[in-house]
Amino acid sequence: MQTFDLEAQGLRNLNAALQAQSKETNQTAWEVVNAKGSHAIAVGLDAPIEVNVKGSTGYYCAGMNKQATVHIHGSAGPGVAENMMSGTVIVEGDASQYAGATGRGGTLVIKGNASSRCGISMKGIDIIVHGNIGHMSAFMAQSGNLVVCGDAGDALGDSIYEARLFVRGSVKSLGADCIEKEMRPEHIEILKDLLERGECDAKPEEFKRYGSARKLYNFDIDNAY
């Protein structure tokens, strides 16, 4: 295993080393120590490696991730796993605002709570949150799945397109054009798989599904002013 001391060796060297790994690398296990809330740790990775970050991270950890598994042993600052393409990002603690924003693929697991705007404009990423999420989450979410084992804040799924939202607890309020939808057997199957990937022991039957009423993004003369 490669151990990288972020304080001693610096962020640019870390990201250059991680980004230099290829599909055939045999340096597949990395540990980053002295993270100390630094920004942009392990961004732009594109290799099947595992990076364990010890401590909490600042802005944009694991942004633009492809293939890699980034495991944060602490809490994550704003924009964790932003625009992720594939791979897995796991946050042991809480995540700050806009976790998984614009993500196109891969899996983001947050074992604590996520703050506001979780999954904003998500485009195919799967996000599994063990705790609660803040207001304006899944705003303009286009595709992918957001699973919340706790409660959701205000304006969940405002202006949502075709993402699926599963919430076990309460929803403080739904955003424009977001409605509760029937939980059919195929959704139970999808959710079962998501919960397994998120290492969650919640039962799929305990969740409600929310999604788009499809009244806002189709042309409707009544939406015009």
Next chain:
Amino acid sequence: MCGIVGLFLKDTSLEPNLGRMLTEMLITMTDRGPDSAGIAIYGTEHKGKVKVTVQSDHPDRDFADLAKDMQQALGGEVTVRVNDTHAVIEIDVAWAAAGRTVLAEIRPDVRIMSTGETLEIYKEVGLPKNVAARFDISSMSGSHGIGHTRMATESAVTTMGAHPFNTGRDQCLVHNGSLSNHASLRRKLRKAGMHIETENDTEVGAAYVTWKMQNGASLGEALASTIDDLDGFFNFVVGTKDGFGVVRDPIACKPAVMAETDQYVAFASEYRAFVNLPGIDHARVWEPEPATVYFWSHDHAPTATEKAA
């Protein structure tokens, strides 16, 4: 952007380290706003006295005979402690208003940073490390303090545009964000008789809080009403003689994180400002909720009041 740090000590044995801890926190936030910096320190109180912290661009000229000249005008004891471009004038609390009038007459170029029994505000243009060094903030002790590092968006980079702003005796306010209705609110507040010196948006926010309190609101109520009357983005941290408060606008896009242990409550724009605080690895760390007013006080139990947006 702007960076805010705040530290409220529960463990009095840490008080001699307040200035050093706060300075370290503030320097970590430098890249959130490198153009000016300021620190409010709640330090030692001398019974029956009030501290007026002032700033001058010509400290040698303005501060040299300041104690003597004020003493002559007021007819009582005045002490002046000069610290670089700032000076702390200590006078009998009964002369607080008279002192300000006299100061304006005998030293028209001197600007008042703060008035309070324990509060002292130091702020200047420059990097946090340089501002903290010129006032030797690290050596200061106190029960709590607030620091700010500014990236100006709404008005000029000047000493008077730097934070914290003094909103009333022993009260100060810092801001991360930008207010979009500050021009109309400034006109309204000036009509109501409030003195607003600069074109700075935060000064309007501070004057608004002061105005609300002059009209009978508590500090908590004044902060809660910022959510209705101020338009724009804001995280406000306010200091009072016995504690500090935090409020975020309902959208809450400006970052805020808090940490609490048995020894302290800390606020920062980012977690990395906390990393050198004692026991941080075992602290409770969380983000304050939007549209909620939080208070920590040495005299009362902590409170969090949610205000419907």
